[in-house]
Amino acid sequence: MKLAVLISGSGSNLQAFIDACEAGTLPADIAVVLSNKSEAGGLARAEAADIPTLVIDHREFESREAFDAAMVAALAPFAPDLVILAGFMRILTPAFIAAFRGRLLNIHPSLLPKYPGLHTHQRALDAGDTEAGATVHFVTEELDGGPPILFAQVAIVEGDNAALLADRVQLREHQLYPQAARWFVEGRLALQGDRALLDGEPLPPSGVDLDKVQD
Ligand code: GRF
Numbered sequence: 652m653k654l655a656v657l658i659s660g661s662g663s664n665l666q667a668f669i670d671a672c673e674a675g676t677l678p679a680d681i682a683v684v685l686s687n688k689s690e691a692g693g694l695a696r697a698e699a700a701d702i703p704t705l706v707i708d709h710r711e712f713e714s715r716e717a718f719d720a721a722m723v724a725a726l727a728p729f730a731p732d733l734v735i736l737a738g739f740m741r742i743l744t745p746a747f748i749a750a751f752r753g754r755l756l757n758i759h760p761s762l763l764p765k766y767p768g769l770h771t772h773q774r775a776l777d778a779g780d781t782e783a784g785a786t787v788h789f790v791t792e793e794l795d796g797g798p799p800i801l802f803a804q805v806a807i808v809e810g811d812n813a814a815l816l817a818d819r820v821q822l823r824e825h826q827l828y829p830q831a832a833r834w835f836v837e838g839r840l841a842l843q844g845d846r847a848l849l850d851g852e853p854l855p856p857s858g859v860d861l862d863k864v865q866d
Contacts (some may be wrong), residue, residue, distance in 0.1 A: 652836045653682040655731035657722075657739040662693020664737035664758060667825035668832070669700045677829045679836045682729040685722065687741055703729075709741055719747035733835055736790065737828070745792050753842040755790040756835070758828050760820050762802055762857065763788060767795030772813040772820065781807055783816050785824045786858055787831035789842045798847035799858030800840065801831040827861050 654672075656665050665684060671677035684697035685705045697704045705725050712718035718741070726734070736757040748755065761771035763786040775783040784804040791797035803823035807816065834840040839850050847854045 652679045652732040653730060654679050654733050654735055654832070655726050655729055656681055656684045656693075656697075656735045656737050658684060658686050658691050658693040658737050659688050659740040660691055660693065660738045662691065662696045662737065663821060664735075664824055664828050665693045666696050667829055668735065668737070669696065669702070671829035671833075673700075677833050677836065679733070679832070682731055683726065685726065687718075687739070693737075715742065715744050716746060719744045723747060723750045733832065735828070735832065742794060743790070748790055748792055752791070753789070754835070756787055756800070756828075756831060757790050757795070757797070758785055758787050758824055759795050760785045760817065760824070762786060762804065763795065763799050764857070770813070772816040775807065776811060776813060776816070783807055783820055785820050785827055787828055788858070789847055791842075791845060798842065798845060798854065799856070800834070800847050800849075800854060801827055801861055801864070802858045803827045803861040823861070830861065830864065 656668060658665055672679055672681060681702050683703045686694055687707060687709045689706045694704050707721055707725060709718045734751045734755045762784040766774045772783055782804045784802055786799045786802040788799045789797040805819050805823055841848045
């Protein structure tokens with residue numbers, strides 16, 4: 652299977668995909684990495700792994716629709732089977748989502764459905780939560796609202812702050828995201844309407860706990 656990975660930043664999740672593909676734990680190839688920022692650190696990671704890169708700067712388009720149409724057109728020659736949003740910091744339009752619905756994944760740094768949107772770790776700290784985490788979900792038209800697939804919890808400890816928590820959550824993201832993609836690549840994961848199915852069975856509303864995954 653061919654993957655397209657969309658980034659805006661450092662690309663540590665992209666690196667986890669590169670490593671998993673190279674190790675064979677994720678039986679797929681990254682066909683292309685697309686960034687909306689030319690300065691995204693993840694582009695160097697892709698180049699180091701000999702993966703083609705595309706930069707499409709959203710500021711050069713007069714609307715979200717025009718930007719998204721340009722991305723769909725640029726991705727088409729690579730014919731991706733699965734599109735991975737890995738720190739891609741643009742809100743996608745319904746037309747983009749329709750082009751890849753059912754094969755479009757995102758990782759969000761909270762235990763969804765808690766804290767869609769930004770500043771997730773600070774919001775968890777402010778709420779006095781004892782656990783933070785990250786969730787991989789199918790992307791649907793609702794921002795960070797598509798059905799969860801897999802999550803990992805990270806304990807909030809005495810003296811924590813948002814930056815410390817983000818670092819610990821990211822380490823789990825790098826395990827979480829390739830595992831969810833592996834299920835898709837193996838043909839075990841599907842989106843049916845607004846429900847995520849694993850092996851034909853609906854997943855729990857918060858997804859599966861990574862710590863309980865056997866295979
Ligand atoms: C991750 O923390 C992810 O949860 C969020 O954006 C961040 C991307 O980091 N959506 P990186 O670019 O993969 O290092």
